[in-house]
Amino acid sequence: MAVGLDCYLCQLVVGLLVHSCLDAAGAGLGAVGAGRTVAALACQLLVLSFANQVLLTMAVRASAGKLIMGLRVIRLPDAGRPGFRRLVLRWLYGLFWLPLQPWYRLRGARPGGERPVERPGRCPVEGPEDLAGVRQVRHSDLRYYRAATAGRTG
Template sequence: MPRPAGEGRRVVAVTLDIAVAISGPYMMARGQEGRPLTALALLLGVSFVNQVVLTVLFGGSAGKLITGIRVIRAADGGRPGFWRTVHRWLSGLCWLPLQPYYWLRAFFRGFAGGGAARGTVTDNDDGELYHADLAGLRYARRRDVVAAAGR
């Protein structure tokens, strides 16, 4: 089974994926003055193609492919299926916008003397609900995936 990809490599991959998701719709909708729904639809469309379609076809999104990461099934290291990839994409869309809320809640918890968070869904300061094996998928380095397949 391939080892999980390192944190630094994952951060670079996510940064590149965010740049793809934002820059594509920005460039396409730039001339669409006053059309935020068009920009939002383009953002979701580009994100879906990048995160789901590219992952199903090539084993990773643009950022992951550039950084040498592949998305694999956590159970057996195989290629991810369409619905698992859709599940992971939708979970990411729900998780990312909540991060400022978690940061603010942790900040104000310190002033209120509320004590440490319990780490549950409703009492979680850092928002770490997006664990590595969400939807049964994980990130692995490309060379580890190739080496595991060659065995």
């Protein structure tokens, strides 16, 4: 849900930016103008996505959609703040690998060619963490975890 909200917010902001640029440039768009608009839209989407998923997450542990949903991004296994490298890997993973997952599921095989492990109900078993070793958790759960670990060590 938070990912969908992030996508919607990113597209909304870029759409407003491109719309204002088109209004300022004038109403006449030729083939060259349309190509430039598409290139500008793609560049702005990538930059805004990077700023939201990496820079904002480094600053406040959540992207805009995750902040609205009350989620935080943590590093595994110690629930610490993820570093820049992990967040960039996570962003690239979400940008290039995740959109291909429906295709792999429809084909019934994983990228390496092996079949997914299945539970008794023929439901595939997913791995415990994503590629970059970070997870998203509810902010309230993170507070409870910190309180419990502080009580254990104190």
